[in-house]
Amino acid sequence: MSVIKARRERERAQRHQLIITAARELAEAEGWEAVTTRRLAERVEYSQPVLYSHFSGKDAIVRAVAIDGFGELAAHLRRARLANPELRQALHAACRAYLDFATERPALYQAMFVMPTDVKFAHAETPPPLRACFDEFVGCFRPDNARRELFAEVIWSALHGIATLSASGRIPLDIQDERLDFLVTQFIDAPS
The missing domain is CATH 1.10.10.60 (Homeodomain-like)
Incomplete structure (x- = not known):
């Protein structure tokens, strides 16, 4: 070249x-x-x-912003997970990091999860940064846990619900840690 x-x-x-x-x-x-x-x-x-x-237009720009955001979120989740070697703590830290990310970057979170885009989740065409985010949640479970991808998917879904309801003021923020403790306990203590 x-x-x-x-x-x-x-x-x-x-x-x-x-x-x-x-x-x-x-x-x-x-x-x-x-x-x-x-x-x-x-x-x-x-x-x-x-x-x-x-x-090609605004939709393509939103998609690019979202993909960029997934890369940033993956790094954020990875730092939180790796800073806590015990699985329960790692999962709790990753969940907290996810909610903090959503709170601190509302427009970016909106592009990633709320606005219409053609970004596919759980699909062969899932962009690598999005897959990296998911893998950080998967990494919070033991490798011999046959349901770890299912657990990661449900946790992510629950976190999205918590983030969205918190951002809209529909659920109070003052018991966020209690919600996270409950969520983590349901999955860490669940049979694999």
Whole structure:
């Protein structure tokens, strides 16, 4: 590959990431309704045609933000899990990390789990960053547990419910630790 072609590809990748970052920042500051191709083009200081050369539209941008978020969440979960070698503590820490992530990054969480995208869960086409998140929950169970993927899926689903209901104010935050203790106990003590 020529030096010029390599530089162009690097610049394209940087522009691509710049658009994703700008969309995420704008959504966190003003909500996803504020994220339009016109506003993004202004924010990244490129024309709309340049933006469309990277993404077909807002849905594609939301998808890219979500995939980026799954990579970030996977790293967050991994740090929490690895910091706690005992399985019960590892699962509790991963669950806490998940809920903290949802609370601290509401627009990103919305792109990942609430807004319509074509990102598939539990499928052959599941993006690697999303699979990495799931694997962090799977890693909280003993390798000889035949139901560890099922447990991970149900825990993730419960956490999503807790995160969504907490964010909307429908359940109080003051007993979040009690919820997590209950959830973890149901799975750590369940027969494998």
